[in-house]
Amino acid sequence: MKQSLIALFLLFSTWAAAQTTISGSVVDSETQEGLPGANIIVVGSNTGTAADFDGNFSLTTTAQLPFQLEVSSVGFGSKIIEVTSADQTIQVALSFGQNLQEVVISASRRSEKVQDAPASVSIITSREIRNSANVTDPVRNLVNIPGVQVQQQSANSLNFEMRAGSGVFGTSAFPILDYRYLVTPSAGVFLSYQTGLSNIDIERVEVVRGAASALYGPGVTSGVVHFLSKKPIDYPGTTVEMYGGNLSSFGGALRHAARNENKTFGYKINARYNRGNDFTLDPVEDAAFISTFQNSVRQPAIKNKIVDATQQGATLLNASEMDTDGDGNPMSSEYKNFAVNAHLEFRPNDNTSGVIAGGVNNGSGLFFNSQGVGFTQGSDYWAQARLQKGGLFAQAYYNYNDGGSEDNPTFLYASGFRQVAKRASLEAQLQYNFDTPNFLDSNFTVGTDYRNTSSDSEYTLYGRNDDDDPYVITGVYGQGTSRLGEKIDLTYALRYDKFNFIDKGAIAPRIAMVIKASPKSSFRLSYNVATTGPSALETYIDFPVRTLAPGVLDIWLAGQIDPQNFSPGAGIEITGMNGFTLPYGTPGLPLAIPYGAVAAPTLQGLIAGLNASPQTAGLIPYVQNFFNGYAGPKGLTGSLTPYNLFNQQPMTSLTNTGSAEIGTLSSWELGYKGMLGDKWSLGVDLYTYERKGFTQFTAIGPTYALGGINQIAGDLATAVSTDFAADPIIQAVIAAGTTAAVNAQVQAGVEAQYTANGIPQAIWATGAPANALFPGSPAIPSVADATAATAAGIIPGAIAAATQQLVGGVAQAFTQGGAGYVAAVTPIASVFGTVESDRVPQGDGITHIPAGYRRYGNATRSHWGSDISLRYLASENWTWWGNASWLSQNEWIPGEENDDDLPFSSYLNAPLFKYRLGVNYNADSGFRSSLAFQHDNAFESDQGFFAGTVQKKNLFDLNLGYQFNDGFGLDLSATNLFNQKYRAFPSMPVIGRRVLLKATIDL
Known part of the structure; x- marks a missing residue:
């Protein structure tokens, strides 16, 4: 079958004899400097190329003269050029402006225009990042993007979600940096403070909304966020950033990049440091929650390959070391992070580029999951090698996180036990993209992905599963885009993934039609199926997640590798009575x-x-x-x-819960992206989500x-x-x-x-x-x-x-x-x-409340939603914008009319309605400013210990800056300007105002 497909593609890719080669250059109309990476496409086809680092290009096409070229670049308006002869001199000057012809790579894992993408896409530029109030964490730049829900869990801890709903720990979005997955291995958690992201090194951020498993693999059910850093060959120079403010905030970043004279080799070095005091719990309102925290951290005793809660274990942190400020709350009120990385870029010719990179990110800070509040410390090491030659793309990267040490442990406050969290991941991708002009002017992408995650918790986290916890996902995929007419493109994709830990496979299809109603507008109709499975942590976890009474009562969390069942004679085990039980139903x-x-x-x-x-x-x-x-x-x-x-x-x-299964999410989407005149842009997305085979962390037994x-x-x-x-x-x-x-x-x-x-x-x-x-x-x-x-x-x-x-x-x-x-x-x-399940330790005299991942079987949870965005480019510097998002439903309660016949309650943990408004004045010199407003409706949350009502939010962010001519800039920023007290979820820290003064120097 595979050989037949390859032969068919080769047959269709046979070139006609008549070819025309066109050469030219693309420059910035204001500076007359070349625009590297500018996109040049033959109008009415998928044939195109990109300008080199000097803005020069050469394009060979079978199109018959005369034909038109469409020239575009990120942040610039596009132009249509008439080509009448092969020896025609082409020099295109692009001006700044709104541009639906911007080139993105994340929607289809290949270069294409935003207008042509089979998904809803937003772009955040470095210009916007420089003028934002989001200084300490680049991830917070997503806060004003339509369809994105950013959780400010503490001053240092962020998480984000998109259309599939919100979780406090992991994310169903796919965050990547220069094609490298940023979610920490094994746990599936996105720790933004251990990613090494730096505002001064980000060239742009591509945000793709909607399910994308057909290309990116399992778990990508709500979207892709791709942080693209500045390449050293294209962006040489040295930039220093320093900032400080309230909460004892202090930090800085350094970026140094250089290239050779021929622009075939470059390198860059990034370093970043960030520390400060964190937002905290309310000592009165949260007194009951604080009382559940342990006031010491211990190295757990291990017996029969599981944590033995009857033994105290060695003390690693005592009460005074936990509660350093003596306020009676042991939860950390400080954080400190640093990162350093180096990149080597090779570009021997316009058709070939390669990158070798590596770094270390050290982060200490709070994390939040359904099991409670934790504190993680440790270093994250990574290395990456990437090669692109024509349509061939290949990369491999390795990530290792030491999870902390006895001196700097990772732990949950509810248990007080250190969690040894050593984890590693090896990932590799191989992809090939090619055109078949004689078959519906098509473009095809085929590829394969490999992900191998390993963990070693020394029995503190994976317990009885620690010696046998394989986690490998292998996938193959293919995507094609064919031109059905002058204005209609059809994109179709299919992916197959094999999960070795459950010995099952899953298929994720995708089909999308893009109708270009005009050069400045397009409609999109798509259908996607995404697959999802448990993380390694959710699969193999086996430990006491919370200690309610040391040596007497705890909550025992068992993963999905095996079912959790109740024996026919299971009784009610009474706390503190050494295993004594009453008949069930007493x-x-x-x-x-x-x-x-x-x-x-x-x-x-x-x-x-x-x-x-x-x-x-x-x-x-x-x-x-x-x-x-x-x-x-x-x-x-x-x-x-x-x-x-x-x-x-x-x-x-008593309801048994099955072992790990592959869940699916299917989604229809109807979208519009277009320009209204030359200054207004409008985006409208209407989508449906149907999810089956999902789980929820909760108590398994009563x-x-x-x-x-x-x-x-x-x-x-x-x-x-x-x-x-x-x-x-x-x-x-x-x-x-x-x-x-x-x-x-x-x-x-x-x-x-x-x-x-x-x-x-x-x-x-x-x-x-x-x-x-x-x-x-x-x-x-x-x-x-x-x-x-x-x-x-x-x-x-x-x-x-x-x-x-x-x-x-x-x-x-x-x-x-x-x-x-x-x-x-x-x-x-x-x-x-x-009532204990069969997965908790037996016969140890401790009462274990069983917790796990409740399966919803074949029940289907469905809802629909909409994202609308509007942008007005008043001038080259002034931009007014707004966006809003609606959900048809965010909670399903059995017995209610709209419960979708679910056997248990379910929540999206997201507001039914939210909107964002703002204005930016982005000037390259002199004064600059930005003002943003966020509104979220109140909603109900059900996420383990963070359940309850999330209050509505009305927040303002402000930045005021001035760029001096000598490369020196000052910015005064405030997030939550009017200090509205709020929480991302119940029982999380109370978030207030943060004010920072930032200095940036370009050397």
């Missing part, structure tokens, strides 16, 4: 449990009280005998309510909250005392003792009365009939008969009183004991028990 707390917890000390006090009185001391053997054979009361008290610990929603059933806790002591006392009072032996002992006591007391009274009345003792025992003592004397009963007659009316009441007294003493004792039990369990009442 609605309340069996009274036998608090009884068992308090019986010994309670009885000790009860016996001491009985022994203190001679009247009750004799009861002690009988009381002891009863309780020695008493297992505790029957019945329940309070309530046991099952819920999801992460989102607090009810969890009334956590049980103990409710009605205030009634436990009373219920216990009542139940125990009732059982005590109902015991026949106790009843008999009380009756016998009380009867004897009453009889003795009554007899003593009778005898005293007989003595007082002068009745002879001789007749006490027998009594006497009437007239026996003297005539008319009454009959005298014996003492025994008199005692019995009197006691008969007293004994029942006396028995009842004695019973009440003794039983009341028992009840009082167990009321006090029950109160002690309530005091002991109140701190864990909200996490009183759980």
Whole structure:
């Protein structure tokens, strides 16, 4: 099959005999300097070339004279040139202006005009970056791009997402720098402060919206962001940048580049440093969340290849080292990052270029994932080699992150355990692009990608999976663009990826039609299918993600390499009871449990009280005998309510979760990109998203909250005392003792009365009939008969009183004991028990709340959205702009009308509506400024511990700068100018204003 396709392509690429070669140059109309990389295309075809580093070009085409050339370059307006003869002298001067003919490489992994791209594209230029308020992190330049959601998680920590929804840890977008993937290996997390990006080295940023798995591989479900740095041959020179401001912010960057006289070799060196104080949590509002943090970091003890939470482990950071400012919050309030890299560029001819580069990025800062807040430290090392020769593109790069050390550990605040996070990735791409003019004037791209990720957590993170955690993805792809008519292009692509860790493959197709309604406008209709799978971390993780009570209770996270199941007889394991379980479905707390917890000390006090009185001391053997054979009361008290610990929603059933699968996302998109006159540009995108086979990090088993806790002591006392009072032996002992006591007391009274009345003792025992003592004397009963007659009316009441007294003493004792039990369990009442899955450690005496990645099976979650952008070029320097994004839906709640029949709730974690407005005055010398406004509607989030309502945002960013003629520039910038307090997500740091003064020197 493959050989047949290659033969077919070669057949179609046979050139006709008649060819015309055209030469010329492209210059900047203002400076008359050549424009390297300018794009020259034969109008009505895909035949084209790019200008060399002096702006010169040569183009061979089979088009018949006369024909037209369209000349364009990034940041300049395009021009159409009529070619009437082969020896025609062509010199094109381009002027600055809005340009839909800008050349991008990221939409199709080859050069093409924005207007021709089969996807929605935005470009950020170096001119715009220089005049922005986004000084410390180049990634923040994405904040005003339509369809992009930037999360300012802290002063140092950023994440971004696009159309597929937002996550706090990873991103479904594909961030790359000079074709090199920037997401850290294994974890799938984008740590912007460990990327080494530098504003002064960025030539432009290409943002491609929408699913792009058909070209870039699995996981690219929402878009591509390609940071393209300045090539040393095209941009020689030295630039120094320094800045400082509030939050003790300080940083700087250096870029030095040089080239040889022939412009065939160049090199550059980048260095960057950044430090400061971070935004923090609110000490009052977040007090409960802060209380869940551990105040030390320990090297976990390992037993049977997993973290053994019953052992403390060696302390790496103590409380004072964690809480350096002494405010009671151990979460770090400082960060420090640096990066250095070097690049060698080779360009022996106009058709060949090569790059060898490498560097190290060291970053220490907060990170946020669904499991909580963490702090990472360590160095990220990378090396890259890239070659482009004609249509051939080849590259390989290697990335290694040491994940920190014992002296500088990476850890989660919720567990306090160091995570050894050594990880590496080897990636390689091979691609070939070629034209077939005789087959619908087509252009084809074929290629293959290889990604091999390895990890070593020393059992601290991957646990039982650490010895066997392969993660290799291999893909092949092909894309073609054919001209169906003078104004219609059809793009079609197909990709196949093989995931070795689940031994499955996935196909991602793409088809798009671009209709060029006019030279300045085009419509686009496309259909994409993206594939996605778990990251290596999501696949193999096996560790306690949060310690709720050291050695007693934790949350155990198990990855997707195997299913998480519940055994048929799974019961509710009660926290702190060494594995004791209740039958699943038990609605309340069996009274036998608090009884068992308090019986010994309670009885000790009860016996001491009985022994203190001679009247009750004799009861002690009988009381002891009863309780020695008493297992505790029957019945329940309070309530046991099952819920999801992460989102607090009810969890009334046990649902197994399957192992890793390949998910898919399908999307239709209708788009328009065009110029309205010469100064207005408009972009409109309307898209649908249907996602299947997705997952959510959450609790897999229910956590049980103990409710009605205030009634436990009373219920216990009542139940125990009732059982005590109902015991026949106790009843008999009380009756016998009380009867004897009453009889003795009554007899003593009778005898005293007989003595007082002068009745002879001789007749006490027998009594006497009437007239026996003297005539008319009454009959005298014996003492025994008199005692019995009197006691008969007293004994029942006396028995009842004695019973009440003794039983009341028992009840009082167990009321006090029950109160002690309530005091002991109140701190864990909200996490009183759980149902463990088969993936948590067994038989270790610790209660493990099972967490993992809930699969939604074959359910399909669907929504639609729209991005609209408008730009007005008032002059060469003044630009006014605005954009807005809508979503049809951002939450799916089972039982609601629009739930898409999902088995569990699901959230996009993004606002339904947002918009951006701004104005830029971009001058090459003198004054410059920019003002931007951001509005996000409020929305609901469900991301593990960062669940809840995200408040609406209304933020202003401002930059005021001045460029002096001697290459020196000053900029004063403010993000969140009016200091609106907000959070990216609940329980994240409170973000305020940051003001920085930046100095830039071009030497």
